[in-house]
Amino acid sequence: MNIEYQSSKNLPNDKLFRLFLAVGWASEETTTHEMLEKFNIGFLNSTFVYSAWSGDELVGCVRVLSDLHFRSIIYDLAVLPEYQKNGIGKELIRRCREKCEESEWIVQTDKAKGFYEKIGFHENNSFLLTIPCKWF
Template sequence: MTKKTLLYQTENELTVEEFASLLRRSTLGERRPVDDESRLASMLRHANLIVTARDGDLLVGVSRALSDFSFCTYLSDLAVDSAYQKQGIGKELIRRTKLAAPMAKLILIAAPKAVDYYPRIGMTRHDHCYTLEEVENLR
């Protein structure tokens, strides 16, 4: 694939259909509820910082984040269409997400296939992250 000029922009009104399509065309679709439109709609509605990459009208990349714009930005989803990977799109989406909230530390949990990607682009690994799937697991 030849290098194209992509349009990057903040796009907080992304449609569920476009988001689901991109997730399916990326490796992130394996770990997201791509067949649950109401859940995807809620994910988009409650994100307050969505940066996109488009090739014409085609959505080829997305950074979906939640930020207080002062202390922390949680980058929940970073997805790039498999046909567009290895062109720097993910890195540019991260850069633009960080620039949208420059005082906030950018935080993410790496997908298993992306664990080696983030250190290569200059991000620092943090060993003190914890997750809780079910409230019943609290003791």
């Protein structure tokens, strides 16, 4: 599997929307034209973004909000179902953590808890998993 990783925040709205549809985070019935035109706004305003590509197909992405020192929060880690379990999500998170190695890492999840625990996150409460910040 030949996957190329990129760090651009400017993901194409249509490709991002198709990825979100595939993982069940978007709906064609409830998404308006205006929403489609601004679908990547969260990514454009994030601290950093990584994406995974197979040719010109967006197969995965993740975005992070961070102060670049103390705390970093993972949002919207998504991988196309047919590409899952191939290390893409793990690699996207590895690249994120590499940007702020000493930061506390936070992700809120209930469905992907096992995935995050496998890559080093620890349960803090029933839904919030963290990697402790070295400064606190």
